[in-house]
Amino acid sequence: MINEIREPLVFEISAAGKRAVELPALDVPEKRDLLAGVPVRREIEGFPEVSETEITRHFTRLSQKNYCVDMGFYPLGSCTMKYNPKVNERLCALPAFAGSHPLAPADLVQGNLELIKTLETCLCRIAGMDAFTLFPAAGAHGELTGMMLVRAALEARGNARKIVLIPDSAHGTNPSSAHICGYTVREIKSNEKGTIDLASLEREMTDEVAALMLTNPNTLGVFESDICRIAEIVHSRGGLLYMDGANMNALTGIVRPGDMGVDVMHINLHKTFSTPHGGGGPGAGPVGVKKELEPFLPLPVVTGKKDGRYALDGDRPRSIGRIRAYYGNFAVLVRALCYILSLGPKGVREIAEYAVLNANYIRKSLEGEYDLKYKTPSLHECVFSDKLQKEYGVTNLDIAKRLIDFGLHPPTMSFPLIVHGALMIEPTETESRRDIDIFIEAMKAIAREAKENPQVLHDAPHVTYVRRLDEVAAAKFPVLRWEKKD
Amino acid sequence: MSYLSLSDKDKAEMLARAGAGSIDDLFGCIPEAIRLKRPLDLPPAQSEIELVRSVEAIGRKNDGPALLSFLGGGAYEHFIPTVVDYLTSRGEFLSPYTPYQPEVSQGTLQAVFEFQTLVCQLTGLDIANDSLYDGSTGAAEAVLMAQRITGRNKVLVAGSIHPQYRDVIRTYIRNLGIEAVEIGFGPDGRLDRDALAGALDDKTAAVVCQSPNFFGIIEDVRALSEAAHAVKALSVAVVAEALSLGLLEAPGKLGADIVSGEAQSLGLPVSFGGPYLGFMACRKEFLRQMPGRITGQTVDRDGRRGFVLTLSTREQHIRRERATSNICSNEALCALRATVFMETLGKQGLREMAWQNAQKAAYAADRLAAVKGVKRKFSGPVFNEFAIELPRPWAAVDAGLRARGIIGGYGLEAAYPGLGNAALVCVTELRTKDEIDRLVRALQEVLS
Numbered sequence: 001m002i003n004e005i006r007e008p009l010v011f012e013i014s015a016a017g018k019r020a021v022e023l024p025a026l027d028v029p030e031k032r033d034l035l036a037g038v039p040v041r042r043e044i045e046g047f048p049e050v051s052e053t054e055i056t057r058h059f060t061r062l063s064q065k066n067y068c069v070d071m072g073f074y075p076l077g078s079c080t081m082k083y084n085p086k087v088n089e090r091l092c093a094l095p096a097f098a099g100s101h102p103l104a105p106a107d108l109v110q111g112n113l114e115l116i117k118t119l120e121t122c123l124c125r126i127a128g129m130d131a132f133t134l135f136p137a138a139g140a141h142g143e144l145t146g147m148m149l150v151r152a153a154l155e156a157r158g159n160a161r162k163i164v165l166i167p168d169s170a171h172g173t174n175p176s177s178a179h180i181c182g183y184t185v186r187e188i189k190s191n192e193k194g195t196i197d198l199a200s201l202e203r204e205m206t207d208e209v210a211a212l213m214l215t216n217p218n219t220l221g222v223f224e225s226d227i228c229r230i231a232e233i234v235h236s237r238g239g240l241l242y243m244d245g246a247n248m249n250a251l252t253g254i255v256r257p258g259d260m261g262v263d264v265m266h267i268n269l270h271k272t273f274s275t276p277h278g279g280g281g282p283g284a285g286p287v288g289v290k291k292e293l294e295p296f297l298p299l300p301v302v303t304g305k306k307d308g309r310y311a312l313d314g315d316r317p318r319s320i321g322r323i324r325a326y327y328g329n330f331a332v333l334v335r336a337l338c339y340i341l342s343l344g345p346k347g348v349r350e351i352a353e354y355a356v357l358n359a360n361y362i363r364k365s366l367e368g369e370y371d372l373k374y375k376t377p378s379l380h381e382c383v384f385s386d387k388l389q390k391e392y393g394v395t396n397l398d399i400a401k402r403l404i405d406f407g408l409h410p411p412t413m414s415f416p417l418i419v420h421g422a423l424m425i426e427p428t429e430t431e432s433r434r435d436i437d438i439f440i441e442a443m444k445a446i447a448r449e450a451k452e453n454p455q456v457l458h459d460a461p462h463v464t465y466v467r468r469l470d471e472v473a474a475a476k477f478p479v480l481r482w483e484k485k486d
Numbered sequence: 487m488s489y490l491s492l493s494d495k496d497k498a499e500m501l502a503r504a505g506a507g508s509i510d511d512l513f514g515c516i517p518e519a520i521r522l523k524r525p526l527d528l529p530p531a532q533s534e535i536e537l538v539r540s541v542e543a544i545g546r547k548n549d550g551p552a553l554l555s556f557l558g559g560g561a562y563e564h565f566i567p568t569v570v571d572y573l574t575s576r577g578e579f580l581s582p583y584t585p586y587q588p589e590v591s592q593g594t595l596q597a598v599f600e601f602q603t604l605v606c607q608l609t610g611l612d613i614a615n616d617s618l619y620d621g622s623t624g625a626a627e628a629v630l631m632a633q634r635i636t637g638r639n640k641v642l643v644a645g646s647i648h649p650q651y652r653d654v655i656r657t658y659i660r661n662l663g664i665e666a667v668e669i670g671f672g673p674d675g676r677l678d679r680d681a682l683a684g685a686l687d688d689k690t691a692a693v694v695c696q697s698p699n700f701f702g703i704i705e706d707v708r709a710l711s712e713a714a715h716a717v718k719a720l721s722v723a724v725v726a727e728a729l730s731l732g733l734l735e736a737p738g739k740l741g742a743d744i745v746s747g748e749a750q751s752l753g754l755p756v757s758f759g760g761p762y763l764g765f766m767a768c769r770k771e772f773l774r775q776m777p778g779r780i781t782g783q784t785v786d787r788d789g790r791r792g793f794v795l796t797l798s799t800r801e802q803h804i805r806r807e808r809a810t811s812n813i814c815s816n817e818a819l820c821a822l823r824a825t826v827f828m829e830t831l832g833k834q835g836l837r838e839m840a841w842q843n844a845q846k847a848a849y850a851a852d853r854l855a856a857v858k859g860v861k862r863k864f865s866g867p868v869f870n871e872f873a874i875e876l877p878r879p880w881a882a883v884d885a886g887l888r889a890r891g892i893i894g895g896y897g898l899e900a901a902y903p904g905l906g907n908a909a910l911v912c913v914t915e916l917r918t919k920d921e922i923d924r925l926v927r928a929l930q931e932v933l934s
Contacts, residue, residue, distance in 0.1 A: 021835040027919040028849035038867045039735035046607045047833035063578035067590035070577030096545030101557045102759030103896045104550040111547035112758045125527045137619035138815040176802035176812035182661030185807045223515045259520045278819030279594040280584035282761030322653035325622035326759025342487035344531025353509045360504035432491035464589040466792035474784035474796040481603040
């Protein structure tokens with residue numbers, strides 16, 4: 001029933017003179033002619049005027065049009081949609097943190113600096129790296145920072161080189177980030193196992209290549225078992241190995257990128273370390289490096305002093321410079337540290353253990369019902385395709401939209417590009433067997449429907465606030481803001 | 487603590503279904519030689535009670551928040567109505583991903599559509615994106631965007647832009663063959679028009695200024711835009727204090743082609759610098775060069791209005807290395823906070839809040855300038871912060887003020903060695919007359 005209530009835009013319920021906020025009377029003498037000579041606006045044309053009741057109902061109703069992790073299973077592959085612990089929200093909002101100004105002198109923010117240093121240390125130990133910067137604001141920002149570090153380190157060796165190698169299974173941010181660092185991207189083909197083809201790598205890895213950007217496990221959820229040989233090839237030709245740690249959820253406590261020959265990597269705190277995705281951010285993409293790259297880390301660097309106090313070192317001439325104002329998405333860092341502190345060593349290992357168990361349980365349960373292009377054993381996610389259902393004219397989009405009718409969020413469909421009609425399923429470790437089974441049964445039911453009644457899939461979803469939306473029209477005739485009708 | 491949801495029976499049965507004898511078997515694809523053979527070296531697990539205790543203890547080592555603060559400089563303590571926290575902490579907003587499945591994401595998408603509209607109204611421009619990381623990276627993205635639009639490789643960057651924003655711009659352009667030429671400021675604190683005229687040429691992609699600038703001075707955006715347009719360069723206006731847009735004329739109406747800013751002031755706590763909220767708006771002809779996500783209105787199969795992420799052929803997941811930016815996750819929840827904030831303050835509230843900032847800052851500036859030995863550093867008009875010149879080094883003054891429970895401002899010496907003993911003082915609507923008077927008295931004592 002709630003879906004039948006159409007929620008207007010705030011501008012459509014606005015009426016002149018209404019307000020939700022009163023400020024205290026101005027307590028200093030008012031200068032009426034203040035800012036004379038400066039262009040001042042008479043009003044913000046079109047800005048809404050509503051009451052607090054209306055605001056609260058507007059956003060409460062809007063919230064009810066969203067699906068979310070707190071509601072149910074959200075197997076969006078590569079996005080690691082795990083449960084977000086509530087205590088972490090409370091702690092990052094403590095006035096001691098939320099009320100702390102980024103330009104306050106270091107001696108007034110010792111707690112913040114200790115927290116940053118502690119999280120850096122934890123991430124170094126989890127990843128097997130020598131140093132971390134926590135300031136990149138998202139995974140892609142971490143990639144950008146990491147590739148800038150690669151460039152700086154190679155420049156210091158005498159030649160920044162020109163090319164970055166990226167497997168064809170990689171996420172789109174990889175080539176885009178490498179490009180902003182001034183590199184040309186060359187794609188490496190995957191082999192029949194879905195992993196890097198060593199012969200191609202041997203061929204492509206010339207002395208013009210700065211780095212290989214590798215996601216491990218890759219976007220198929222498959223661990224690059226030849227990782228040691230891969231690192232050897234890259235290093236022997238004078239390149240560096242960048243690891244996209246988007247899939248770190250499969251590895252925590254099991255194996256450390258630093259022990260596989262990785263020189264630089266990023267971790268998505270909003271994935272592996274459970275900070276809420278917020279409908280698309282804020283995230284955080286800390287970058288870890290080996291010793292050689294440490295001098296180039298972005299400014300500033302938090303350092304410990306002999307007296308147990310912390311300081312900010314902004315005087316590092318070899319640094320790549322600042323990559324963001326202040327200290328990154330600090331409140332996200334607080335949440336991630338809370339998560340690590342609550343789990344401890346065993347709990348952090350269990351992240352990977354049960355994420356991988358859940359994914360393999362799903363894989364085995366759906367094998368046969370859906371096509372699995374790559375049979376290689378996978379870790380925390382599995383990538384099926386719509387190949388079997390295509391026979392009945394059903395695509396991965398139909399399957400995804402039908403899952404919504406079952407009260408579930410669809411898997412990822414937009415990549416990896418090496419699987420056509422992909423259904424990339426990542427359950428994470430926090431799911432109950434009941435919720436996983438509900439998903440498996442829904443997927444099986446949909447496979448049956450594909451044969452028996454494909455139309456019900458083409459028409460899905462049936463029970464949502466809106467039905468399938470015309471995305472082509474949205475792009476062709478862009479309406480990107482509300483405008484007052486005359 | 488553990489956030490797992492599997493019973494021992496579940497684990498055993500699921501392992502059996504997965505065809506594995508043990509959890510270790512599932513990791514057989516990882517070479518034995520690199521597997522970690524010992525527990526991670528991390529602190530022991532904590533229960534919620536212990537966690538709250540230990541994290542609160544870390545928080546108590548921050549002495550700053552208890553002091554009376556006049557810090558600004560790109561991060562502003564403003565009133566945040568209770569509804570902002572209340573509504574945005576709902577799990578339905580907090581725990582979904584990017585709205586790739588629009589049928590189950592209309593809440594987020596409609597809110598973002600409202601955000602885009604509000605940003606357009608504030609900036610006086612045609613289109614706005616869903617958000618960028620923050621003001622500093624937004625300024626860098628605006629520079630890259632101007633280079634793409636004009637095909638020119640030189641940008642003129644005002645020296646009065648937030649020093650950290652300028653650092654980030656430099657970091658971003660370093661490997662792209664773009665040259666940033668810094669333009670100084672005059673005794674009024676505004677961009678030096680003669681220096682600008684001398685540097686502008688047909689290789690200039692953009693004039694990038696910040697208004698109010700880092701010294702709080704309101705720039706003449708109209709004149710700077712005209713100067714840029716005269717050589718067919720773009721005018722990029724950076725706004726680090728978004729509340730100023732409640733009172734000052736929209737930069738888009740003054741000729742700015744791209745407005746890129748920081749909206750922390752609109753409902754986000756200062757939170758040691760993040761998460762914040764980068765926003766960007768531009769003229770509609772530059773739509774295809776805009777970085778970041780954009781939400782558009784469309785209809786569903788039954789003809790009902792709905793919203794979707796759109797124009798994604800600009801983005802990395804389609805265009806890969808030829809994308810307009812590498813940005814993927816942005817600051818969606820912060821944009822939601824700003825949306826709730828702006829709608830709650832509304833047309834009257836936002837203007838009143840901005841007006842009170844300007845009035846209180848003017849009062850504080852007058853009172854401080856009346857203290858013996860203290861004067862205003864610049865003569866230009868200000869919004870809610872201003873620079874003062876002191877008879878002694880800031881470090882000494884700052885120590886004296888702190889001994890009286892006050893963070894009086896931000897010393898400018900490190901970022902601007904040429905300015906001598908100067909500091910930046912910010913006064914928002916949250917500072918009362920009594921608190922301003924307390925600062926004035928404390929400064930008198932410290933300097934006497």
